[in-house]
Amino acid sequence: QVQLVESGGGLVQAGGSLRLSCAASERTFSSVAMGWFRQAPGKEREFVAAITWNGGNTFYGDSEKGRFIISGDKAKNTVYLRMNSLKPEDTAVYYCAADKTFGSSWFPSSVAEYDYWGQGTQVTVSS
Numbered sequence: 001q002v003q004l005v006e007s008g009g010g011l012v013q014a015g016g017s018l019r020l021s022c023a024a025s026e027r028t029f030s031s032v033a034m035g036w037f038r039q040a041p042g043k044e045r046e047f048v049a050a051i052t053w054n055g056g057n058t059f060y061g062d063s064e065k066g067r068f069i070i071s072g073d074k075a076k077n078t079v080y081l082r083m084n085s086l087k088p089e090d091t092a093v094y095y096c097a098a099d100k101t102f103g104s105s106w107f108p109s110s111v112a113e114y115d116y117w118g119q120g121t122q123v124t125v126s127s
Helices: none
Strands: 004-007 010-013 018-024 033-039 046-052 058-060 068-073 078-083 092-099 121-126
Touching: 004 092, 018 033, 018 092, 018 121, 033 068, 033 078, 046 068, 046 078, 058 068
Parallel strands: 010 121
Antiparallel strands: 004 018, 018 078, 033 046, 033 092, 046 058, 068 078, 092 121
16 A cells, blocks of 8 residues: 655745655555645645646646646655745645546545555644
8 A cells, every 4th residue: 555755844934945755655655646635723625736647738726826836756656845925824734646547537626536645744834
């Protein structure tokens, strides 16, 4: 069973930047898309960004668009999330996810769409 491992989280001041990484544990792992979600205490897990491996199409949540950039290296089964202009509201545990199939319809922003999840990495933004 494949595992996703996130790294790059930490403490940063408002206005600063961080880059998160997520790598699959198996070289033979394949997926059609990967994404990032985040969850703050007492809140539901929310969509941050996603990328499709076939066309490299990217998708972003409303609060992240223009500040965050998702990218990936398909050969390495690795996805990245560069976060710029960070705000205290961005403080959360960030989770990496992988989607095995598109199915008859695709919902990149839906938690239920994804099949594999990482353990999460804490991102804390101070004022």
